[in-house]
Amino acid sequence: MSSDPWGRVDDAGTVYVRTAEGEKVVGSWQAGSPDEALAYFERKYDGLVVEIDLLERRVRTTDLAAKDAEAAIAHLREQVDAHHAVGDLDALRTRLDQLTEGVEKRREERKARKVQQAEEARRAKEELVAEAEELAGSEQWRAAGERLRALVDTWKGLPRLDRKSDDELWHRFSHARSAFSKRRKAHFAQLDAQREEARQRKEKLVTEAEALSGSRDWGPTAAKYRELMQEWKAAGRAQREHEDDLWARFRGAQDIFFQARGEVFAERDSEQRENLARKEELAAEAEKLLPITDLKAARSAFRTLNERWDAIGHVPRDARPKVEGRMHAVERAVQEAEEAEWRRSNPEARARAEGLTGQLQDAVDKLRDQIDKARAAGNTAKVAKLERELEGRQALLDQAQKGLQEFGG
Template sequence: MTHQPQSDDQQTPAVSEETASAAAPTPTPAAVKPSPAARPRRSAAPVAPAPAVPPTPVEEAAAFARVSEDGHVVLIDGEEEVAVGQVPEATQEEALAYFVRKYDDVRAQMALAEQRIAAGAPSSELGKAVGQIRTAVDERHMVGDLAALRTRLAALETLLSDYRAAEQEARQAAQAEQLAAREAIVAEAEQYAQTPAERMPWKQASARMAELFDEWKAAQKAGPRLGKSVEDGLWKRFRGARTAFDKTRRAHFSQLDAKSAEAKQVKERLIARAEELSTSTDWGVTAGKYRDLMDEWKRAPRASRKDDDALWARFRAAQDVFFAARKAQNAEIDREFGENLKVKEQILADGQKLLPFTDVKAGRRALNELRGRWEEAGKVPRGDIRRMEDGFRKLEDALKQAEQEHWQRTNPETKARTNSALSQLEETIAGLEADLEKAKAAGDQKAIARAQEALDARLQWKQALEASASQLR
């Protein structure tokens, strides 16, 4: 069979001698285990430039070929001879060099495949490239050491197999990580969806649910694809959690709005009543009504914070109108009663001069005169009422105390009881004095001591009774 040379645009580019340096070493399987982070998700890796492969010297390749004078080239592959083609109108050396370049092209493709494995290119693309190399080697349209080429190709195929296994392992690990991340997002969303409305931190939860949706989209975009059934199942759960959360939130805030509207109506009615009372001049009664309104306000339901603050400001303003008017009225009254206060302060000063009351009759007359002046003086400012009343009450208490003491001194029954006790005590003392003399005459020291002790006690008692009797006279 005659193999005609291909046109330039159909040939695999040959590696020039100027760029060749040294043959690329064959990587070992352990050197090409892919890193999950190093490879793109599924996009095709950019095609790297062909590595520099030194051309095979024609004189070395001549050991694996025979070339006829008419340009027919035969490959010597071990014990086999294979006609690889003819290069018409070329010297034997040129014909041989043509098919040697094809051999070098395959070596360059192998080196490129090894380089792309080391760079982490997708195994699907690498498998196609290695398959094309395998076809070229099997067809043997080249001249060179085919045995060495097959050995290197076998190593490359083993390397690719290990690479595919490592890539699969990395892909599974990345998918497991992606699944865990998605599961965590779904679980957190479901936790919010299952939280009762009354215990939900709505502001924080709403912000977090929005963040979870962003995290879902980012994970879906960046991470490896999960199986369709897994993706659909997780999305269904996540979408269901978000829907349940939104439904609960709408129902919750709708209920709050209804309660707020009801609270506003209740407090609007309280404000209306407060505004009606604001112009009243019945100070005591109206102040009591305002206290009742305040109690009702505290028991009323709360509206939204903004509405409640505005309602309270109106309610407080109505009260302020009334209490400001009452304060102004009291201030005017206090100014009118200021002179009365001066008079009563002088009355209290005059009463202090009567203390202590030694003559209860004269004291009673003087205090009655002061009371008359007190009544005539009239009212004093509200802030001084208690102080003035307490001051006059002290004068009255002092007179009552003096009268009580005078009665005790002049009570006939008390005087009679005192005189009778003195008489009995004097008789007892006389008996004790006689007992003491007898003990002394007998020289009985114990009897003397007992008699003297009893006598001394009675003498002290007698002294106290005599002092009390002198006060009763």
């Protein structure tokens, strides 16, 4: 008989293994010595140890499914429970129990992680739906459209929820996208209609502009072009493929007119600058008549200058006030000299002036006499009143005497 700490072989060749529950028959060995029998079944034990080691490593380091791990554990447990090996079978059972607990713990962790991932996916999809519903009312057509497409890609990358929840959220998400697409389509349909209306209106404006391009009625035609430009701006934009062509025709018609007008105006401006030089020379000649000492000669000379002035055409508008002002100043001087001469030579006017001056002088003298009497009588109130009246009459007298001097008196 032979034995070791975990098993023995009896005289009949029966092999036993020691367990916590007592000895268990492993098998019968008739082919060799007891030591060879124990060695054989010890190798069986070592094989079980290796398989358990490998399973433990797979469970620890890979994503082995729980059901596959449990099946492998059950298979090994059957072999251990069959007692066809010599060794510490109770230790192997303990390891298998621990492995079972580890697999169960891993299953629970995976389950919890799956629940957490599902909740995260739900929140993510609810956020996508909320953003999509907000974008459904946007009028930033390009940016909102691109964002909605990005949301779809994000949605596709998220895990599915339970069917009911996933379908409900997808329905809201899809409805928001459809609502936006419908509004965008309606917007651009309306925009197309507006652009077509703008194209038709601008076609008419181009026709009017081209019809005016040959006009030589400069002022009214230029004003009409300004009106057409305002209408053009108010008409809005036509389709891109028409807008540039219409504008080129519209602008081209204006250019034809304004180029012709510019050439005419350039010629006219040159002529007006020459007229200005001639009028400045006449104004300088007229200013030499001042101051007027010989009214008759000055009047004759100014009349001749004025006739030459009238014979000259227009001058540039911005220069007109200055040069005409110089001529008008000389004309006013001649007129004032004529008026002064007329007053000096008009006996009736002189008589009226003398009469008025005499009346005012008498009134002043009378008031002074009254003031002297009132002062002598000590009537200060009357003196003050008469002095105020005297002040007014004296002013009139001074003015009348100045007028009388103009007659040489």
